[in-house]
Amino acid sequence: MKKQLIAGALCCALNGTAYGADLRINGFASIVAGSASDDNMAVFGYEDEVSFSNESMFAIQVSSDLGDGLSATAQIVSRGRDDYDAKFEWAYVSYDINDSLRISAGKMRLPLFRYSDFIEVGYAYRWIRPPQSVYNFAFSTPTGLSLLHNTQIGDWDSTAQAVYGRFEGDFIAVTGQDRGKLNDILGFNWTMTRDWLTLRASYVMAETTISLDNSAQLTGLANALQQFGIQDEYNKLLINEDDGTFIGVGFAIDYNNFLLDGEYTEIEVDNSLLAEQSQYYISVGYRLNDWTVHLTYESNDDEHPTSRFNQVPETITAANGEQIRVSTDSTNPNAPLIKDAMNNALRTAHNDTNTVSVGARYDFHPSAALKVEWSRLDNDLSNQDNDVIAVAIDLVF
Amino acid sequence: MKKYFVAGTLLAVSAAIQAEVAVIINPSNNTALDKEAIAKIYLGKMKSFSNGTKVNAVGLSSGDSVGKFTANVVGKSSSQYKAYWSKLIFTGKGTPPEALGSEQAVIDFVAANADAIGYVDSAKVTDSVKVVGKF
Numbered sequence: 001m002k003k004q005l006i007a008g009a010l011c012c013a014l015n016g017t018a019y020g021a022d023l024r025i026n027g028f029a030s031i032v033a034g035s036a037s038d039d040n041m042a043v044f045g046y047e048d049e050v051s052f053s054n055e056s057m058f059a060i061q062v063s064s065d066l067g068d069g070l071s072a073t074a075q076i077v078s079r080g081r082d083d084y085d086a087k088f089e090w091a092y093v094s095y096d097i098n099d100s101l102r103i104s105a106g107k108m109r110l111p112l113f114r115y116s117d118f119i120e121v122g123y124a125y126r127w128i129r130p131p132q133s134v135y136n137f138a139f140s141t142p143t144g145l146s147l148l149h150n151t152q153i154g155d156w157d158s159t160a161q162a163v164y165g166r167f168e169g170d171f172i173a174v175t176g177q178d179r180g181k182l183n184d185i186l187g188f189n190w191t192m193t194r195d196w197l198t199l200r201a202s203y204v205m206a207e208t209t210i211s212l213d214n215s216a217q218l219t220g221l222a223n224a225l226q227q228f229g230i231q232d233e234y235n236k237l238l239i240n241e242d243d244g245t246f247i248g249v250g251f252a253i254d255y256n257n258f259l260l261d262g263e264y265t266e267i268e269v270d271n272s273l274l275a276e277q278s279q280y281y282i283s284v285g286y287r288l289n290d291w292t293v294h295l296t297y298e299s300n301d302d303e304h305p306t307s308r309f310n311q312v313p314e315t316i317t318a319a320n321g322e323q324i325r326v327s328t329d330s331t332n333p334n335a336p337l338i339k340d341a342m343n344n345a346l347r348t349a350h351n352d353t354n355t356v357s358v359g360a361r362y363d364f365h366p367s368a369a370l371k372v373e374w375s376r377l378d379n380d381l382s383n384q385d386n387d388v389i390a391v392a393i394d395l396v397f
Numbered sequence: 398m399k400k401y402f403v404a405g406t407l408l409a410v411s412a413a414i415q416a417e418v419a420v421i422i423n424p425s426n427n428t429a430l431d432k433e434a435i436a437k438i439y440l441g442k443m444k445s446f447s448n449g450t451k452v453n454a455v456g457l458s459s460g461d462s463v464g465k466f467t468a469n470v471v472g473k474s475s476s477q478y479k480a481y482w483s484k485l486i487f488t489g490k491g492t493p494p495e496a497l498g499s500e501q502a503v504i505d506f507v508a509a510n511a512d513a514i515g516y517v518d519s520a521k522v523t524d525s526v527k528v529v530g531k532f
Contacts, residue, residue, distance in 0.1 A: 026486050026487070028487060073489055090489070092489060094489055099444045117484070117488035117490070118483065118488050121487050123480055123483055124483045124487075125480075146489075363476040366475055366476065367479065396479060
């Protein structure tokens with residue numbers, strides 16, 4: 001197999017113009033240098049010293065056209081933040097049922113957001129990174145099936161996609177690295193484009209499980225709830241086979257070099273520790289020959305409804321009629337209440353940030369763009385802010 | 398001598414101004430194509446000619462004709478055209494027209510393949526291909 005791949009690569013290299021060359025090699029890369037101004041909180045993975053590896057990455061895609069509409073594709077991505085360990089990010093087989101319908105099976109990115117599919121292809125958009133308030137859950141690549149339908153509806157180009165799959169891996173949800181899985185992922189998204197206007201809607205649901213094991217506090221809280229037999233609140237703390245839903249709507253305008261984009265998304269995992277999340281961004285840009293300048297405002301708000309608080313009782317009645325205080329130590333009348341610990345866990349899930357970014361892109365080469373971007377993230381809960389400045393070169397080849 | 402030189406320069410200038418990009422198909426192909434249809438082919442939105450034959454489109458990897466074609470026919474700069482395709486390539490949604498190394502290679506390819514379409518500098522067109530439009 002490997003020999004064939006090399007032979008194929010040689011054939012194309014030597015005879016690149018030949019009709020029917022069946023192996024295509026493409027790639028993209030981003031070299032990004034950035035730094036935060038303060039060390040009060042990490043922003044986009046930056047702290048207050050210059051990093052070249054945090055957002056830099058390199059990817060190679062090999063696709064083989066097997067004829068009659070069948071093709072196989074693999075994309076290998078190496079990211080600076082993972083010490084450039086190369087990983088198969090996409091690996092799938094596609095079949096064109098007809099001119100407008102394509103079915104794919106394998107490992108593919110979950111198409112939540114408008115830029116999800118090509119989130120790492122920096123050359124394809126104007127920012128150094130798509131607005132992170134919205135794109136904070138964008139990296140999952142489940143294994144499954146995708147059905148893609150392209151057609152023309154009057155003057156509109158329509159792209160509709162349905163996906164089904166499963167994902168098991170690490171989530172940034174509780175502590176920053178938590179094992180979890182999404183079962184029975186079912187998603188649908190529809191994009192309509194007419195001339196200078198693009199509209200998109202996306203809906204995804206999945207049975208969501210994320211482990212609390214990496215947090216000693218939450219594990220302790222869960223054990224306590226179970227010991228006191230407060231099963232309902234125990235279930236509402238765990239993220240265990242809970243119904244997760246994602247809703248996203250977006251638009252993009254590209255009119256006479258004037259650009260306007262926005263997306264609004266909501267994520268909810270019912271009856272779990274995860275707060276209801278809503279986030280949006282709005283971005284304006286202007287293109288002048290090889291330059292694009294842009295300004296973006298983004299906001300993220302994660303919060304549990306008040307009805308979730310104060311649900312753990314302060315005392316319970318034992319079988320012998322005795323009142324037992326629901327605390328970390330029932331023999332100590334001053335021990336902290338489990339109710340307060342639960343409220344605290346729910347409160348910690350509260351997150352309220354907004355970010356402003358200003359940047360420029362310069363297409364200095366047919367296959368490369370230079371970008372400069374300044375962002376300020378404001379955390380409205382801690383009343384802290386931090387700035388990030390980054391310079392990037394994005395390439396496609 | 399000097400006069401010839403001046404005349405020659407003028408000719409060169411006018412040729413540069415008038416140099417258009419010609420969209421070419423195989424002489425055996427009788428389908429009519431307007432600018433909008435050509436743009437759709439090069440954006441991967443139209444995959445067959447009106448007679449039902451699959452389109453086999455080729456482009457150029459570099460040169461003045463690339464920018465002229467993307468700007469005049471597709472309505473995008475060559476960077477925007479590349480960004481558009483990079484969204485599709487790396488997400489399994491499409492494969493761009495193969496980029497050939499020279500205008501002669503495009504002409505040879507179109508002359509040899511009944512289902513082919515390509516574009517070259519209009520001054521380089523030969524009898525072996527049919528021009529469907531100049532832009």
